[in-house]
Amino acid sequence: MRGDEADLPIVSIVMPCYNEEEALPETVRQMTALLERLVREKKVSEQSKMLLVDDGSRDKTWSLIDSFHRSNRFVSGLKLSRNVGHQRALLAGLLTAKEYADCIISIDADLQDDITVIDQFIEKYKQGYEVVYGVRNKRTTDTMFKKFSAQFFYKLMIKLGVNVVYNHADYRMMSKKVVNKLEEYQEVNLFLRGIIPTIGFKSDSVYYDRLERTAGESKYPLKKMLIFAWEGITSFSVSPIRAVSVVGFFMSVMSLLFAFYVFVRHLQGNTVSGWSSLILSIWFIGGIQLLCIGLIGEYIGKIYIETKKRPKYFVETELHNVVVTEAKTQQLQETR
Template sequence: LQSKKWSIAFITLKLSRNFGHQNALLAGLEYAAHKCDCAISIDCDLQQDENMFDEFIRKYQAGSDIVLGIRNDRHTDSLFKKQSANVFYDFMALMGTKVVKNHADYRLLSAKALQLLGAYKESNLFLRGVIMDMGLKIDRVYFDVKPRSMGESKYTLAKMCAFALNGITSFSVAPLRLVSVIGFVFFIAALLFLCYVLYVKFWTHDAIFGWASTAILLCFFSGIQLLSLGIIGEYIGKIYTESKRRPRYIIEDIKVYEGDSME
């Protein structure tokens, strides 16, 4: 670059509709896959420290294909945001999903990583899990989050829960195994209760039971069944979405803004 002229170009991709945050990010990464040696993704709210780009590049030049940007702390977040984020990461780890605490989508991907990213064709995209699944060399850069200069975060608790559910069901079968464990536990409990009923029937004179115990058991086990069906249904819904093979995003327009030439 020192002996050649080069210019800066700003490129924007306009999608035909809102395909979601993860798919929009994927569109930019796939567009850049064959046009660069590496790419850095950063949120547009500019809370992530863009001054760390040089450190990302140094880690890349040292041989890392993936460099994760990890925030040092959450002092800029509200108490509710801090607690909900901690619960999010802890729950994801408990369910067997590979995530790095306090890492969002501020990262560097090498050209090799970008090409591998194109091999992941699932519609229910969870980039944080995909990145950790590649098996490439990973390094980390730590940064301080800057206060939000304007506006408010649109990442509500409902969106965070939906994001966590998508990540868990996309990369872990732990909930299905949990259903099996719950089913086994309550099967044993049912056998013990059956033994108790037979004991009362044949060895005591208290064979008449009240409606309360029956109603409680029916409601309890019905709730467990509905919960289990809901978890299984979530996975079936994922299979249904994947089977349709619809495009994850549609680029409506690409605009290129040429900057000044430099040496």
């Protein structure tokens, strides 16, 4: 068992924020109430925090974070130099939080993921679990299209051999040890839902119902959802590129069969030249070729991006008021 009363865990709740001006006040209010209760009930250290990561927002998100930081002892802030995307912003928060926290919980700032199960996260951490996944039990608040597309995405990923947790997004708890291992992954094309299960260590899941968004609108429209899904598939599975070989083989067989058919018709004296069938065949084969070339190009493009090894993000401003005791500092250094 970890974290007895004499050594309560320092918990950091990391929340990437992009144009969350409308939702942020309610989010901070609910998270503050949660942390105050956890501290009062002696489940976490009083030095536990929420870390709000501003991913290059264009509204007043950062000014709100700065204001909350000045008036709320639980609020820390991280401002990135520009918008780098949800996954990189989340990674920035995780790597920052691990410097002072024993365990890190990641959650979206819209609070559609039920924060009441954070108690279960912490309890499982004390029981020795290094990773705890928040799994959506019901998606009654999602539209029919979003529910279908999300479930299809998870099933497709699993079918392609990607090790993802079904109906799990980025709501999870990780110990400092796991985040240290996550930092060793140097890939630029980030898909944390696929990376974290590959790290290993003792893990478990907690289940919750998806809630309504507190305010504002979703930052993941259909276009971004499709890009994110494609990023995940091409980052963790070579099945699509293998399918190119299958399509090529299939088309070769079809061509041989069609050539045999034409030869037989020619022997029977029934061949009739046709412009339409010729053009359709050319277009069909040409379309398949372009599709295959594009798919191969997608993987080559990823290789190109990875080889440049550009930094994933830059931190512009960091707001912290964490004061760690000497004993806790020594303990954190020993676990690194």
